[in-house]
Amino acid sequence: MISESTYVKRAEVIAQNEESAVADFAENVRQPDMAGVIFFCSADYDLDRLSLALGEQFTCPVIGCTTAGEIGSTYQHGGIVGFSLSSEMFRIHTSVIDPLIDFNPLAAKKLASDLEANLQFSESLDSNKMFGLLLIDGLSCMEEQTVASLFNSFAGIPIIGGSAGDSLKFEETRVYVEGRFRTGAAIFSIIETHLPFKTFKLQHFEPSNMDMVITGADPSRRIVTEIDGAPAASEYAEIIGLEIDKLTPQVFSTHPVMLQIGNDWYVRSIEKVNEDGSLTFFCAIDDGLPLPVAKGVGFVDTLKKQVEQIEEEFSNIEFTLGCDCILRRLEILESGEKPEVEEQLNKINFIGFSTFGEQFNSIHVNQTLTGVVVGKLD
Known part of the structure; x- marks a missing residue:
């Protein structure tokens, strides 16, 4: 009330x-x-x-x-x-x-x-x-x-x-x-x-043990082209155990990634898969960042x-x-x-x-x- x-x-x-x-x-x-x-x-x-x-x-x-x-x-x-x-x-x-x-x-x-x-x-x-x-x-x-x-x-x-x-x-x-x-x-x-x-x-997420490193990115456009040296979308799908055609907004919302700044963790969410196999994020993502996949801990x-x-x-x-x-x-x-x-x-x-x-x-x-x-x- x-x-x-x-x-x-x-x-x-x-x-x-x-x-x-x-x-x-x-x-x-x-x-x-x-x-x-x-x-x-x-x-x-x-x-x-x-x-x-x-x-x-x-x-x-x-x-x-x-x-x-x-x-x-x-x-x-x-x-x-x-x-x-x-x-x-x-x-x-x-x-x-x-x-x-x-x-x-x-x-x-x-x-x-x-x-x-x-x-x-x-x-x-x-x-x-x-x-x-x-x-x-x-x-x-x-x-x-x-x-x-x-x-x-x-x-x-x-x-x-x-x-x-x-x-x-x-x-x-x-x-x-x-x-x-x-x-x-x-x-x-x-x-x-x-x-x-x-x-x-x-936030209701914490980092999991599923790790990845951004190896290709265009921060100004919030696009990630490569993860661990491979095309971003296919590598992300493999990390979370899915086929690339199963990547949906619902999957992205339950499997965001996390960035550590100091002692705090911050959520970085994926918006969509692009035709060229890259991923568009809702935040700028820099090349070289380690980003563990997040896991939910109860909303x-x-x-x-x-x-x-x-x-x-x-x-x-x-x-x-x-x-x-x-x-x-x-x-x-x-x-x-x-x-x-x-x-x-x-x-x-x-x-x-x-x-x-x-x-x-x-x-x-x-x-x-x-x-x-x-x-x-x-």
């Missing part, structure tokens, strides 16, 4: 008409003196009409993006979910990165300097008093460079983020800021708060442990904002575990969206839930 929040008002709307959807959404999230509104919406809306309606309803800062499905008290599709934040406890400072193709470390440093100058609860960037939220075009293939540049420029402030979706069309994804939807762009926001918070990364069990840890740490949860991979959504729909997952998410006042990719600090990942919990410590 979603519990009442003091400084956050949330909404979940399913409506085909853009004006009605935004009116219902605004009615539910409106509160006195709003610091800003964050929303996630279906890409099936007429986005021009939706942006016009949003502009008519709100005078405070509003940011959002299109999704591969919205997540509130339930996994919904074809609507809007989101929330407003009270200015008593929050400030939102937003920068537009448009076009993404021009963003680089130097631009990230300038962005950090500009945002730092506008802080209101602190005099300087402070990882204990603020966190970053990145919403980015999910078809840009620019997530790796963007989030790495941001994290390196923002003095270790924790960052979570999600790549916008368009259901499962893979045609065009958009982010919303300054009154309009944009493609080929990103929104980076620093959210200051007087409340305690904690960011987290959750609901790992989520339940994370929720229990959050509940032990926080006596009250204002909200949990989460960016959750579309492949995780597809997995629970197929397994029939959706009710159990929704039950766990409601315990932590979860709201977010199904993504085409996730960001955590400096890393772009797949098949992962990245999030931030805001509330009062126990």
Whole structure:
């Protein structure tokens, strides 16, 4: 059961008409003196009409993006979910990165300097008093460079983020800021708060003993041409014990690969087999990387442990904002575990969206839930 929040008002709307959807959404999230509104919406809306309606309803800062499905008290599709934040406890400072193709470390440093100058609860960037939220075009293939540049420029402030979706069309994804939807762009926001918070990364995979090494890759196109010196698709199929014609999206979702960075493991997912026998990934893959195939360790069990840890740490949860991979959504729909997952998410006042990719600090990942919990410590 979603519990009442003091400084956050949330909404979940399913409506085909853009004006009605935004009116219902605004009615539910409106509160006195709003610091800003964050929303996630279906890409099936007429986005021009939706942006016009949003502009008519709100005078405070509003940011959002299109999704591969919205997540509130339930996994919904074809609507809007989101929330407003009270200015008593929050400030939102937003920068537009448009076009993404021009963003680089130097631009990230300038962005950090500009945002730092506008802080209101602190005099300087402070990882204990603020966190970053990145919403980015999910078809840009620019997530790796963007989030790495941001994290390196923002003095270790924790960052979570999600790549916008368009259901499962893979045609065009958009982010919303300054009154309009944009493609080929990103929104980076620093959210200051007087409340305690904690960011987290959750995945339900661990490395197996099935190892492989990338021996041919084009990272800019996220394509792997060779694994262990052999054509990528056939070698991957042999490693997991299948014929190449049996490689399906379902196989890829249950047999991703993993990359070790420091002491942590991160999931790298495969999108498809190409006609030339190469593999396209959802993340950039570099030549020479050792990548063990992952094995699942229980979706609901790992989520339940994370929720229990959050509940032990926080006596009250204002909200949990989460960016959750579309492949995780597809997995629970197929397994029939959706009710159990929704039950766990409601315990932590979860709201977010199904993504085409996730960001955590400096890393772009797949098949992962990245999030931030805001509330009062126990």
